[in-house]
Each structure stands twice: as structure tokens, then as C-alpha cells.
Amino acid sequence: MQIIITPEQSNRKLERMAYQIYEAFCNEDELIIAGIADNGFLVAKQIGKNLEEISSLKISYCEIKLNKLNPLQEITTSLSTETYASKNIIIVDDVLNSGSTLIYAVKHFLNVPTKTIKTAVLVDRSHKKYPVKADFKGLSLSTSTQEHVSVVCTEDNTITCYLS
Template sequence: MAETKTLVLNHKQIEQKITRIAYEIYERNLSEEGVVFAGIAGMGYRLAKMLSDKLKEISPLPVELMEVKLDKNAVVQGEVTLSADLNLGNKSLILVDDVQNTGKTLAYALKPFLEMPLKKMEIAVLVNRSHKLFPVTPDYTGFELSTTLNEHIEVDLESAQNTVHLH
């Protein structure tokens, strides 16, 4: 039996969500010296890149981008590393992932930043499934989606037609 997929967000809707989130980030960070997007490896990094590009387009804020590398299947045992060593002192850090399920990946992705002097940290996700098991709540959410834990969200931000499917 073929697995059925339900289109949740199409390319145009994803673009709209990214634009809206970028404007919200700009509004909340007007007085900051800059914004650093830290995207979780995979689709989180791709989303961070899209958000950083949009923020550069709509604002004069200095924008930087880094990747947070971790094994999503072994976040407890695995090491969390950053692709860049940036000065985050008076900048706003925004941790980005494509989907928040339980908050576990985002919670472990915070680890390297807890040892750095930060002025402010926020979290942005494209889809929040609201199955919160860890005390992590996104500041910016593109789409809230109530699902069962058995259902799977598939985010594709690499093809010409970006999509989000539920199956």
C-alpha cells in the first residue's frame, strides 16, 4: 500500500512564511548590532540561509550565518559543533531548525552557545508540531501544526519547488 502524503505548505506559502518571519526578526532586533543565524545541519541550515538572505534584502542589519552540526539521531551522545567562530557579544543569535517536534534537538543544539557571552538568543522554526517534551519554545514560527507522534513532517527546501508534506 502506497504511503499518502498531504501537502501542508507549497513553495509560495513557504516563501511567505520566510518573509513574515524575517520581518518579525527585523522588528524585534532593530537596535541590535547584528543578527547571527545558527541553522541546525540539514534543512535547519537551509532555512537559516533563506532567512538570512531575506533579512539582508529587507534590512540594513549586519547578518551572519553559521551551521550547528549534530547527529539528530544521537543528540545526547553526539558532539555539537559550529561551522564558524563568530563574535556574538552584542548581536542577536537566532537558532533555526525546520521542524520542532519535542524540542530535544533544539535543546541540545543550545549547548555550545551556553558557554559563550551572548546578549540575546531566539529560536525560529518553519513548522512547530507542539509535542513539547523539552522546555524550548520558538520565538518565530512559520506554521503551527497539530499532529500525532506517528505522523511525519517532510520539509524540502532544496528543490526548485520547496514543500512541506505530512505523512
């Protein structure tokens, strides 16, 4: 396995993404950051922590639980639909590969009228089979379909990305 993003690099990338998100939402008061469980939610919390340090935005966190192998199964969120109705939402995942996880997560939020939905990923692999893109990304990476990107999040909030 080859390290493609060290913990220090991931911290810088997530901080830069927070600045980009703040630029997009600087005229808003509130933002919901919805991360796809498990790693996507940990990445979302890190982006949110950075946003809280650089802005006055009120940040709410939402964990999205879906079956990545069968995304047609029920999707649940840690926030009620009333909480995110008419709000700005950033949906976060660790790696954008085929786009299926991200597109099904977006589809879930489309059942409720929201103000804006944007997407953010730490690594965009550009192997999409669905028409979904990341509005905010840490790293665009050209890989073969046989290669695998792993994101490892530790308890002390360090994030490392590997290519195998």
C-alpha cells in the same frame, strides 16, 4: 503524503518571519543566524536573505552540526566561539517536534556569553518533551505523534512541507 506548505507559502512564511525578527532586532547592528544542518541551515539562509532585503542588519550565517539521534555527541559550528560571543543569535530548524534538537543546539551556545538567543522554526508540531519554544514560527500544526512532517529543500531554494 499531503502537502501542508507549498513553496509559495513557505516563501511568504519565511518573509513574514524575517519581518518579525527584524522588529525584534531593529535596534541592533548585527545578527547571527545559526541553522541546524541540513534543512534548518537552508531555512536559516532563506530567512537571512529576506532580512538582508528588508533591513540594514549585518547577517552572519552559522551552520550547527549535531547528531539528531544522539545529541550528546559533540556539536560543531561553522563559526568559532569568538565570532558569536556577545552577539545576538537566532537558532533555526525546519521542524520543532520533541524539542531535543533545538534544546541541545541552544545548550551549545550557552557555553559562551551571548547577548540574546532566540529560536525560529518553519513548522511547530507542539509535541515537546523539553521546555523549549519557538520565538518565531511559520506554522503551528496539531498532528498526532504517529504522523510525520517532512521538509524538502531543493537546490533552487524552494521549500515544501509534507505530512505523512
